[in-house]
Each structure stands twice: as structure tokens, then as C-alpha cells.
Amino acid sequence: MTLSRILFLAFFSFFSTSALATTEVKDPLNSPMWDYMVEQFFKDVPWKFDDRVKVITPKVAEDSARVPVSVRAEGIGKVEEMIVIVDLSPFPKVAHYYPMKTEPYLELRLKLNEASAIRAAAKTSDGVWHIGGMYVDGAGGGCAAPRIKVAGPGWADNLGKVQGRLWKRKNGTERIRVRVMHPMDTGLVNNIPAFYIETLSITDQKGALLARLDSFEPVAANPVFSFEIKGGHGGYALKGRDNNGNDFRAIVLPKVK
Amino acid sequence: MTSYKQILVEAFLVLSLALISVPSNASKLVYNLKPQLIADGVYLLEGSTDHFNRKNGGNIVNTGFLVGPDGVIVIDTGPSLRYGSEMRAAIKAVTPKPIKSIIITHDHPDHYLGNQAFKDIPIMALPETIAVIKRDGDEVAEGMYRMVGDWMRGTEVVVPNQKAKNGEIVIGGRAISLIALDGHTSGDLVVFDKKSGVIFAGDLAFHKRTPTFPSATLNKWVKSLIKLKNIPFKIMVPGHGPIVTDSRAIDSTIDYIKWIDATLRAGVDSGADMNEMMATDIPAPYNQWGVSRDEFIRSITYLFPKMEAELLPRIDN
Numbered sequence: 122m123t124l125s126r127i128l129f130l131a132f133f134s135f136f137s138t139s140a141l142a143t144t145e146v147k148d149p150l151n152s153p154m155w156d157y158m159v160e161q162f163f164k165d166v167p168w169k170f171d172d173r174v175k176v177i178t179p180k181v182a183e184d185s186a187r188v189p190v191s192v193r194a195e196g197i198g199k200v201e202e203m204i205v206i207v208d209l210s211p212f213p214k215v216a217h218y219y220p221m222k223t224e225p226y227l228e229l230r231l232k233l234n235e236a237s238a239i240r241a242a243a244k245t246s247d248g249v250w251h252i253g254g255m256y257v258d259g260a261g262g263g264c265a266a267p268r269i270k271v272a273g274p275g276w277a278d279n280l281g282k283v284q285g286r287l288w289k290r291k292n293g294t295e296r297i298r299v300r301v302m303h304p305m306d307t308g309l310v311n312n313i314p315a316f317y318i319e320t321l322s323i324t325d326q327k328g329a330l331l332a333r334l335d336s337f338e339p340v341a342a343n344p345v346f347s348f349e350i351k352g353g354h355g356g357y358a359l360k361g362r363d364n365n366g367n368d369f370r371a372i373v374l375p376k377v378k
Numbered sequence: 379m380t381s382y383k384q385i386l387v388e389a390f391l392v393l394s395l396a397l398i399s400v401p402s403n404a405s406k407l408v409y410n411l412k413p414q415l416i417a418d419g420v421y422l423l424e425g426s427t428d429h430f431n432r433k434n435g436g437n438i439v440n441t442g443f444l445v446g447p448d449g450v451i452v453i454d455t456g457p458s459l460r461y462g463s464e465m466r467a468a469i470k471a472v473t474p475k476p477i478k479s480i481i482i483t484h485d486h487p488d489h490y491l492g493n494q495a496f497k498d499i500p501i502m503a504l505p506e507t508i509a510v511i512k513r514d515g516d517e518v519a520e521g522m523y524r525m526v527g528d529w530m531r532g533t534e535v536v537v538p539n540q541k542a543k544n545g546e547i548v549i550g551g552r553a554i555s556l557i558a559l560d561g562h563t564s565g566d567l568v569v570f571d572k573k574s575g576v577i578f579a580g581d582l583a584f585h586k587r588t589p590t591f592p593s594a595t596l597n598k599w600v601k602s603l604i605k606l607k608n609i610p611f612k613i614m615v616p617g618h619g620p621i622v623t624d625s626r627a628i629d630s631t632i633d634y635i636k637w638i639d640a641t642l643r644a645g646v647d648s649g650a651d652m653n654e655m656m657a658t659d660i661p662a663p664y665n666q667w668g669v670s671r672d673e674f675i676r677s678i679t680y681l682f683p684k685m686e687a688e689l690l691p692r693i694d695n
Contacts, residue, residue, distance in 0.1 A: 191654070
């Protein structure tokens with residue numbers, strides 16, 4: 122075989138492989154775990170990458186125990202479900218939100234175990250999952266770090282205390298922020314079993330369900346969640362439960378000036 | 379005729395040579411520390427006002443040393459073993475006098491990870507600082523390896539072995555005041571050299587460089603700075619940024635802390651989420667300081683959740 126023939130073959134094979142690659146959908150975040158994420162969360166369902174699903178988070182996770190992530194899925198039609206996933210994590214699924222009568226917006230803070238793609242997927246009424254995301258660099262260790270740093274040593278005395286507030290926004294929506302005192306143990310540290318808030322629901326004052334959030338191990342200790350709701354309901358009731366059966370209840374009303 | 383195998387062998391040889399040559403590049407890492415004489419017997423080693431990166435090797439910090447009649451006092455040892463060793467060599471080039479004592483101003487890694495190069499000498503720090511270095515030192519050092527890479531090679535945490543106390547002390551024949559404060563961290567040690575009027579403020583004072591808040595308590599920090607203002611110093615060495623001969627570094631640090639506090643309170647009160655908060659406009663002059671946006675984002679990371687805990691009302695019964 123001559124050198125020129127080898128070069129020709131190398132040249133030819135380079136172009137033929139790149140031609141093949143373009144026929145598949147390439148992960149814009151180039152994550153090594155993307156195929157596995159598809160396998161786990163989007164097997165046999167229609168999905169596509171969609172820039173309109175926005176994930177906002179700092180490019181570098183300064184505090185891996187608490188990385189703020191805001192998700193918004195606007196302009197794609199009615200969103201029925203939203204999930205937040207972290208590709209490189211012992212627990213890829215962070216939260217599953219059913220916005221129902223609320224806006225397709227969610228803010229939370231998560232534990233990052235290593236630099237990874239953080240994604241949000243929004244399912245529209247036609248059954249298609251629209252997927253956006255961002256790559257976050259960081260030292261990691263968030264899922265495997267002791268809670269003492271964030272939840273504090275006196276967590277048991279404060280378990281279930283809820284803080285929160287409601288704001289009327291210029292665009293006519295209301296934003297709710299809720300902070301629940303909870304250690305959110307992943308089960309990966311010091312033989313402490315997994316202990317985390319599993320679910321949180323928002324109802325109006327008459328008890329009609331407006332939205333539900335299921336949360337998982339990677340949500341940061343003393344979790345904070347933000348939601349947005351169109352129009353005024355004059356206040357909301359929040360109801361939550363952890364995986365040990367502890368219930369949390371709170372009522373958030375507009376601030377009286 | 380060239381065989382396919384032969385080409386592979388040659389390619390392998392070329393690649394191996396390329397790999398072997400990497401360590402020779404790595405050995406070029408030099409901080410090139412140059413002590414500047416800023417007052418009689420007082421030397422400064424000034425770092426950049428940048429973030430930790432692989433170009434500066436973590437040399438973003440001001441360290442220094444005082445030469446007394448019988449010996450030398452070192453103030454902070456820099457971010458790595460390599461820095462500490464170079465600093466020690468630089469001191470030796472300035473004076474043949476023995477190093478008597480090392481003073482560590484606080485528990486942030488750029489100020490004490492050079493301790494290893496001074497292991498044979500007493501290293502003092504406030505008890506709060508010693509406790510944090512014991513608890514977090516290894517994890518913090520690991521973070522430094524990740525950020526600046528090979529510059530850190532061989533660096534291990536050496537915990538200070540002497541507790542510093544507030545008050546006057548004579549070391550190497552030179553009388554200095556140690557001032558125990560806090561706010562930037564749980565223990566901030568300030569060194570005031572009365573003879574020259576030079577004050578080493580540690581990271582209580584930043585100058586033309588954005589202050590950092592990962593371990594800060596805002597009101598304590600401001601109180602400490604007000605105390606510093608009453609000390610009759612002639613030259614102030616801030617922890618980061620150029621030296622000053624007046625209270626500018628103190629004043630601008632106080633202003634920034636107050637701005638951060640007000641911005642965060644207003645942010646929590648307005649319902650902004652953390653990522654919206656991180657995109658807030660930074661006004662002049664803060665937006666002209668080193669790494670203003672990066673440090674602002676870091677500040678929000680640490681301070682915003684604390685502020686929420688403080689300001690959001692209880693809504694369970």
C-alpha cells in the first residue's frame with residue numbers, strides 16, 4: 122500500500138464518518154451521558170432540543186452544595202410537565218414539575234456532584250419533550266458532602282419550618298418563593314439514610330390544585346423553590362411531605378402594605 | 379515502499395516524544411517574586427488582582443516580610459509550596475538574618491498554602507483561623523489544585539502551630555502590634571509595624587479589587603474596618619491590590635460591603651431569584667475593579683441564601 126493511498130483512505134473515511142454523524146441529533150452540550158439520559162427519560166417518546174427551554178445558572182458552580190438553577194419554557198405551547206436533570210450525577214433527576222395552572226417557570230438550588238450538563242425538559246400537550254440546558258463547571262462533591270455545611274447541626278429543631286413570600290409582578294403574574302427547613306440527605310454520606318422532601322403542592326385558598334412538584338435527593342438542603350402564577354388568587358396554600366412521612370403546611374398571602 | 383505498520387510505529391514515536399516534552403514545559407512555572415522595599419525594613423510581594431488561574435498560579439495575593447535587628451517576620455505565605463519556597467529564597471536574597479516567625483492573617487488558601495516551605499519555623503494565626511484550616515484545609519487545597527493546576531504540585535496543608543493573641547509582641551527584635559479582628563472570616567489578624575507605620579490589613583481591606591465573601595459576616599467586617607481607620611498607619615498593605623497611604627482601601631471596602639448588603643436586601647425584598655440577582659448591574663466604580671462580575675456572582679452565591687433565611691417571613695402556622 123502506498124503512502125498516497127493510505128492518505129486517500131484516511132481522507133475518505135474522515136468525510137464518510139462525519140457525513141454519518143450529521144444524520145443523528147447531536148447533543149449541543151456534548152455530554153458523555155446524553156445517550157444514557159435518553160434511555161432513562163425519553164425512551165420511546167418524542168423529544169427534541171429546543172432553545173426556547175431556558176436553563177439559567179452560573180457557568181461555574183461556586184458552591185456545589187447549592188447551585189441556583191432557573192428554568193423557563195415559554196413560547197412552546199402549554200407545558201404539562203417539566204423535569205430538571207443533571208447528566209453526571211448519582212441521581213440525575215432533580216425535580217419533576219406539573220405546572221397545571223401555573224407558569225412554566227421553576228427556580229431551585231441543587232447539589233452538583235461534578236461538572237455536568239444541567240438540563241430542563243418541558244413536555245407540551247402534543248406529548249413532545251422540548252429540551253434545553255447549560256453546561257456547568259465546578260469542583261463538585263455536592264451530593265457526597267456532609268449536610269452540616271448547609272443545613273447546619275441544629276436541623277432537627279427547625280425541621281418543617283417554612284418561610285415564604287408572594288410578589289405581584291409587573292407582567293401580571295405572581296411569584297411565590299418558599300423555603301423549607303430540611304436537611305435533604307442524599308443517603309450517600311456518613312451512613313445517614315436518604316431523607317428528603319418528596320412532594321409539594323400549591324392550591325388556591327378554596328383547595329383547588331394549581332401545581333405539583335416532586336423533588337428528589339439532589340435538591341439542596343433547606344430547599345428554596347420559586348413558582349409563578351398568572352392572575353391573582355389572593356393567596357395560596359402549600360402542602361409538602363418528605364419520604365419519612367413528615368407533612369409541611371403553609372399559607373402565603375400578598376404582603377399587606 | 380512504506381508499510382502501514384511502519385507508519386504506525388513512526389507515529390507512535392512522534393507522539394511519545396511530544397508527551398515526554400510536556401514535563402519540561404511544566405518546570406518553567408516560576409512566580410518570579412520580587413520583594414519591593416516599601417518602608418525601612420518592610421518588604422512587599424505584590425500579586426495580581428485577577429482570579430486564581432493557570433497563568434498566575436494563584437499569585438493574586440499580597441504577602442510581605444519585616445526585617446528586624448535579629449531576624450525576619452513573614453506575613454502570609456502565598457497559595458502554594460512553590461510560592462512559599464520562592465518567597466523564602468527571595469527573603470534570603472534580601473537578608474542573611476534568620477526567619478523567626480510566620481504570621482498567617484486568615485484562613486483563605488492564597489494566604490497560607492505556602493506554609494510548607496516554612497515548616498521548621500513557628501507559624502502563628504488566630505485560634506479561629508487554626509480551627510478552620512484544620513477543618514477545611516484539605517478540601518480548599520484540592521480546589522486550588524483544580525483551579526491553578528501544576529503550580530500546586532506537592533502542596534500540602536500545614537496547620538499553624540502557634541496561637542496568636544491580640545497585643546504587642548517583639549519578634550526578631552522588631553516590635554509589632556497584632557490586632558485580632560473578624561468579618562472577612564471568623565478570624566482576621568492585622569499586623570501593624572509601629573516603627574515604619576506600615577499596616578498589613580490582610581483581606582479586611584481590598585483596593586481596586588473586588589472583595590470576596592465566602593466566609594464573611596457583613597456587619598462585623600464593617601466594624602473591623604472602622605477600627606482600622608483609627609490606627610495611625612502611614613502605609614496600608616491591603617490583602618489584594620496596590621498599597622495606599624491613606625484610608626482609601628478601607629473606605630472603598632466599606633462602601634462595597636454596604637452596597638452588597640443593600641443590593642441583596644432589595645433583591646430579596648423584590649422577589650428576584652438568584653440568577654436574576656447575579657445579572658444585576660454593577661455600578662461604577664465597582665465595575666472597574668478586578669474580576670467584578672465573577673466576584674459579585676460568588677458573593678450572591680454565599681450571601682443571598684443567608685439573606686433569604688433572615689428576611690423571608692415564616693408562613694407555617
